[in-house]
Amino acid sequence: MAMRFQSKLTLVYLALFLVVQGVVILSINRYVTENVREQIAGQLDASSRTIARLIRDRNDILGTRAQDLSKDFGFRQAVATLDDATIKSALANLIDRSDLDIAFVVDLDGQLIGSVGDMAVTDNATLLSDELIEAAEEQGVAARFIESNGELFEVVIAPVFAPVTIGWVGLGFQLDREIAIEFKELSPVAIDVAFIFGDKGQPELSAATTNVQDLAEFLAENPQVGLETEYESVFVDQDYMFRRVPLVSEFSQGRQMDALVYYSVDVGLQAFQSLIVTLLSILVVGLLLLILGSVAVSRGVTRPLRYIANAADRISRGEYIKVDAPSEDIEFARLSNSFNHMIEGIRDREASIRYHANHDIDTGLPNRNWFEEQISPSIDTKKPFSIAILELQGIADMRTVLTHDHINELVRSIAERLETVNVQYLARLSTETFVFAQFGEDDDDISAAMIINGFIDPFSAGTVMVDVRAFMGLTKFPADGDNLTTLLRRANAALDTSRTSAKSYAWYDRERDTAKQDHLSMMSDLRDGIKNEEVKFAYQPKLDLSTGKIASAEALVRWISPTRGFVAPDDFIPLAEKTGDVRYLTDWALKEAISQIAKWRGDGIDIMVAVNLSTNDLMNTNLPGAVLTLLTEYSVPPSSLKLEVTESAVMNDMSRALDVLNMLSSMGVVLSIDDYGTGYSSLSYIKELPVREIKIDKSFILKLAEDDEDKILVRSTIELAHNLGMEVTAEGVEDEQSVDLLREYGCDTLQGYHICRPVPVEEFEAFLKSHKENSQNI
Amino acid sequence: MRMTLRKILGVMVTLGTLSSFLASAAVAGNLIVSVSNKKGESLENAVVMLTPQFTLSTPVVAADSPEMRQEGALFSPFVLPVKVGTKVSFPNFDEFRHHVYSFSKTKRFELRLYGKDETNFITFEKPGIVALGCNIHDNMLSYIYVTEAPIMKKTDANGTATLTDLEPGQYKMEIWHPGVKRKGMPTPKIITIADGNRSESGQLDLRRVWGIQTQPAEGQY
Numbered sequence: 001m002a003m004r005f006q007s008k009l010t011l012v013y014l015a016l017f018l019v020v021q022g023v024v025i026l027s028i029n030r031y032v033t034e035n036v037r038e039q040i041a042g043q044l045d046a047s048s049r050t051i052a053r054l055i056r057d058r059n060d061i062l063g064t065r066a067q068d069l070s071k072d073f074g075f076r077q078a079v080a081t082l083d084d085a086t087i088k089s090a091l092a093n094l095i096d097r098s099d100l101d102i103a104f105v106v107d108l109d110g111q112l113i114g115s116v117g118d119m120a121v122t123d124n125a126t127l128l129s130d131e132l133i134e135a136a137e138e139q140g141v142a143a144r145f146i147e148s149n150g151e152l153f154e155v156v157i158a159p160v161f162a163p164v165t166i167g168w169v170g171l172g173f174q175l176d177r178e179i180a181i182e183f184k185e186l187s188p189v190a191i192d193v194a195f196i197f198g199d200k201g202q203p204e205l206s207a208a209t210t211n212v213q214d215l216a217e218f219l220a221e222n223p224q225v226g227l228e229t230e231y232e233s234v235f236v237d238q239d240y241m242f243r244r245v246p247l248v249s250e251f252s253q254g255r256q257m258d259a260l261v262y263y264s265v266d267v268g269l270q271a272f273q274s275l276i277v278t279l280l281s282i283l284v285v286g287l288l289l290l291i292l293g294s295v296a297v298s299r300g301v302t303r304p305l306r307y308i309a310n311a312a313d314r315i316s317r318g319e320y321i322k323v324d325a326p327s328e329d330i331e332f333a334r335l336s337n338s339f340n341h342m343i344e345g346i347r348d349r350e351a352s353i354r355y356h357a358n359h360d361i362d363t364g365l366p367n368r369n370w371f372e373e374q375i376s377p378s379i380d381t382k383k384p385f386s387i388a389i390l391e392l393q394g395i396a397d398m399r400t401v402l403t404h405d406h407i408n409e410l411v412r413s414i415a416e417r418l419e420t421v422n423v424q425y426l427a428r429l430s431t432e433t434f435v436f437a438q439f440g441e442d443d444d445d446i447s448a449a450m451i452i453n454g455f456i457d458p459f460s461a462g463t464v465m466v467d468v469r470a471f472m473g474l475t476k477f478p479a480d481g482d483n484l485t486t487l488l489r490r491a492n493a494a495l496d497t498s499r500t501s502a503k504s505y506a507w508y509d510r511e512r513d514t515a516k517q518d519h520l521s522m523m524s525d526l527r528d529g530i531k532n533e534e535v536k537f538a539y540q541p542k543l544d545l546s547t548g549k550i551a552s553a554e555a556l557v558r559w560i561s562p563t564r565g566f567v568a569p570d571d572f573i574p575l576a577e578k579t580g581d582v583r584y585l586t587d588w589a590l591k592e593a594i595s596q597i598a599k600w601r602g603d604g605i606d607i608m609v610a611v612n613l614s615t616n617d618l619m620n621t622n623l624p625g626a627v628l629t630l631l632t633e634y635s636v637p638p639s640s641l642k643l644e645v646t647e648s649a650v651m652n653d654m655s656r657a658l659d660v661l662n663m664l665s666s667m668g669v670v671l672s673i674d675d676y677g678t679g680y681s682s683l684s685y686i687k688e689l690p691v692r693e694i695k696i697d698k699s700f701i702l703k704l705a706e707d708d709e710d711k712i713l714v715r716s717t718i719e720l721a722h723n724l725g726m727e728v729t730a731e732g733v734e735d736e737q738s739v740d741l742l743r744e745y746g747c748d749t750l751q752g753y754h755i756c757r758p759v760p761v762e763e764f765e766a767f768l769k770s771h772k773e774n775s776q777n778i
Numbered sequence: 779m780r781m782t783l784r785k786i787l788g789v790m791v792t793l794g795t796l797s798s799f800l801a802s803a804a805v806a807g808n809l810i811v812s813v814s815n816k817k818g819e820s821l822e823n824a825v826v827m828l829t830p831q832f833t834l835s836t837p838v839v840a841a842d843s844p845e846m847r848q849e850g851a852l853f854s855p856f857v858l859p860v861k862v863g864t865k866v867s868f869p870n871f872d873e874f875r876h877h878v879y880s881f882s883k884t885k886r887f888e889l890r891l892y893g894k895d896e897t898n899f900i901t902f903e904k905p906g907i908v909a910l911g912c913n914i915h916d917n918m919l920s921y922i923y924v925t926e927a928p929i930m931k932k933t934d935a936n937g938t939a940t941l942t943d944l945e946p947g948q949y950k951m952e953i954w955h956p957g958v959k960r961k962g963m964p965t966p967k968i969i970t971i972a973d974g975n976r977s978e979s980g981q982l983d984l985r986r987v988w989g990i991q992t993q994p995a996e997g998q999y
């Protein structure tokens with residue numbers, strides 16, 4: 001996603017600012033929160049201690065009151081004499097004075113003698129446990145908490161002496177809201193206080209400084225409050241911290257009773273809210289300043305950049321105009337300078353590229369590209385013209401006598417002469433060809449002849465004058481093609497024709513071209529055919545006369561095309577050699593033959609297979625390596641492979657062919673000269689070749705029985721070959737007499753329809769089997 | 779003949795009296811009673827009481843006006859066993875006044891502030907425990923144990939009460955102590971006293987805490 005630099009810069013600054021501020025605010029917030037929580041925890045602990053102390057103090061006061069009362073002679077007398085009225089008035093008096101809730105006297109049997117206050121409490125039979133009484137006897141006073149109808153009381157009892165214990169006086173106060181508020185007020189901070197009781201699973205609320213209903217609901221939902229000493233949860237939508245202060249005395253009932261102190265963390269944090277507001281304000285103000293600042297800064301940066309961007313846009317449109325960017329900043333002044341240098345550089349280079357694109361480097365003549373540019377308007381406007389490709393003969397040969405510069409000069413002088421004739425858009429098409437167009441009313445053939453005649457006089461090439469011959473192919477627009485590519489291709493086809501023409505020039509001939517096109521399509525079909533396994537081998541067995549066994553076979557290519565039917569090897573192999581497609585065929589043939597050898601060897605059939613090589617193959621110095629790779633891949637010994645080459649193939653470029661053949665021979669591959677007798681047929685040169693065998697062409701064998709001349713030739717050839725240490729195979733053995741003659745002449749191997757025609761693999765294997773059986777029978 | 783008979787009767791009575799006199803004079807038993815608590819610790823101030831199950835040849839003469847002294851802000855003795863109907867004197871030997879009282883059902887009384895050398899008398903007509911206190915001095919506490927038994931004795935510091943010159947015969951033996959549980963009195967026991975010494979022991983179940991008299995705080999009075 002493209003984004004303006006200005007926005008990017010602003011965004012980066014913003015992100016950085018936000019991150020830094022965010023970290024600051026977060027850490028302050030965290031620090032404050034932790035601090036507040038610690039403070040609240042500390043305050044709750046302090047309040048817990050305060051409440052525990054307050055309760056203890058009240059106990060002490062209560063105990064003192066109870067003891068004082070029990071020592072009062074009148075009270076003792078009243079208790080001793082069961083003077084109800086006096087007892088009641090004494091207790092009532094004490095309650096009023098001491099702000100108590102209950103007061104009572106029981107005799108030694110636990111019978112209530114008199115009471116004031118909540119009867120439900122004073123009548124409570126479990127109030128005075130034996131343990132409590134014993135403690136009061138021993139210590140003079142004892143205290144306990146009790147729960148009655150959901151209300152919590154603290155009760156202190158003391159014995160009434162007269163002078164021995166005659167009963168017990170008890171005083172108590174309720175842990176009600178009033179007390180809770182009192183505790184809250186005595187606490188260092190305004191923490192809230194509640195009194196809870198109940199079984200551990202489910203605490204119940206007795207009194208609280210806050211709304212009782214809310215807290216009761218909270219307790220119902222958070223029973224853990226009754227278990228944990230410290231607890232924290234959301235209460236009335238605020239984060240509250242709780243501390244449980246167990247109301248423990250040695251003599252409490254089984255029920256648990258606790259004071260609960262709690263405080264809202266949120267309330268604690270309120271004090272810091274102004275700080276947070278200040279921080280946020282700083283953040284917002286800073287943010288605004290930052291946006292304004294970064295916009296201003298990035299404007300300053302992007303303005304000169306925009307100039308340069310505009311200049312770059314102009315360059316892309318081909319307008320090389322220098323930038324005149326404002327240069328307050330050194331960086332931007334340098335940038336626009338460099339940019340202007342770059343513009344100059346680009347302009348120069350473009351001119352150079354344009355020149356090279358349109359001109360031949362050696363001669364400075366226009367090239368094909370230029371020609372295309374020139375001619376295309378004519379094609380677009382359908383203006384009739386003709387195109388000629390003119391080929392110079394012997395330029396390659398001249399390189400041996402002329403320097404490069406001289407040749408360039410020669411080409412230039414040819415061009416000069418051509419331009420004197422009525423030619424348009426003359427351009428050098430390749431090293432040895434020119435292309436040009438002709439418009440005009442002149443008779444086409446006259447014009448062409450004039451051009452060719454222009455070559456009668458020699459051309460100057462430096463210090464020498466050189467004769468150059470030329471051929472020319474011509475096409476007409478629009479008759480021969482509606483685009484330049486077609487026209488040039490057909491002009492080339494015409495050029496081919498001109499080479500054999502007496503006139504040295506030729507017009508494009510559509511019919512002739514069609515045949516050629518058919519050949520090309522056949523090669524295309526052949527390539528597909530090789531891939532689609534339409535091409536197969538037929539194997540023709542060779543009979544070893546000395547053993548009477550079939551020891552080898554020649555692999556012959558058979559192509560049955562789904563569209564063309566059976567295509568004779570003579571129809572496509574020479575063509576393939578011409579077009580170079582034969583290399584696909586050779587690749588296939590070597591692989592197929594070697595893999596077949598390997599298969600047969602696996603089946604226990606030891607047969608040497610011969611494959612034919614073409615002229616091209618002998619020029620291919622990579623061939624020996626390819627053969628070796630295949631032999632290794634299929635673990636086939638080289639001696640199982642025979643390669644047959646024709647005399648003419650070897651003669652084409654003897655030195656190169658020798659390199660290839662020597663390599664193959666040194667690898668151990670058996671080489672054979674095929675079709676012996678049809679070419680030079682000079683055994684003197686054949687002996688120079690690393691071949692083991694010659695194959696006498698079938699034209700000498702077919703009528704061997706009748707033709708005496710053939711007999712002499714064959715016989716002498718076999719003898720000569722044997723003398724040179726080579727073996728001889730006779731091809732085209734078709735009758736028994738020939739077999740007898742060849743046996744008589746000492747021929748080593750026979751091949752021909754009389755032994756077996758070339759047959760597919762399965763048939764070949766069957767033949768081998770039957771031949772073996774027959775020979776064994778003999 | 780009639781004279782002779784009366785004489786004979788008189789002689790017989792005289793003889794009987796004499797014989798019994800002679801017997802009491804000549805034949806007497808001693809009873810040594812050891813009193814302890816459940817832990818086996820000797821108990822001082824336990825009261826051992828004997829009630830003869832026969833008519834004594836010589837009735838026991840009750841002590842005349844036994845004292846419950848107030849001395850040094852203390853009652854003395856701590857435990858005073860008396861027979862029913864005994865008049866007890868309450869002499870004050872201190873320089874200051876006391877206000878002796880009893881709220882016990884056995885004898886409820888109050889001797890309002892009386893000074894040195896002032897002696898009050900209280901007669902205890904009913905058997906039972908009388909706990910005495912002083913309204914001025916809270917530490918002061920003593921017990922008067924009023925019993926119908928003619929013979930009584932307190933145990934000494936060793937927890938032993940020795941009762942001497944007992945006329946042989948069957949007696950009911952009871953033991954009391956101020957700390958005994960309210961229903962922890964041992965059941966009375968019938969014992970037979972013969973010539974010579976006899977030992978008995980008694981075990982009392984005491985309350986964990988019971989009222990004792992403590993020394994007055996230093997310089998308080």
Ligand SMILES: [Cu+2]
Pocket residue numbers: 851875876877878912913914915918
């Ligand atoms: Cu006194």
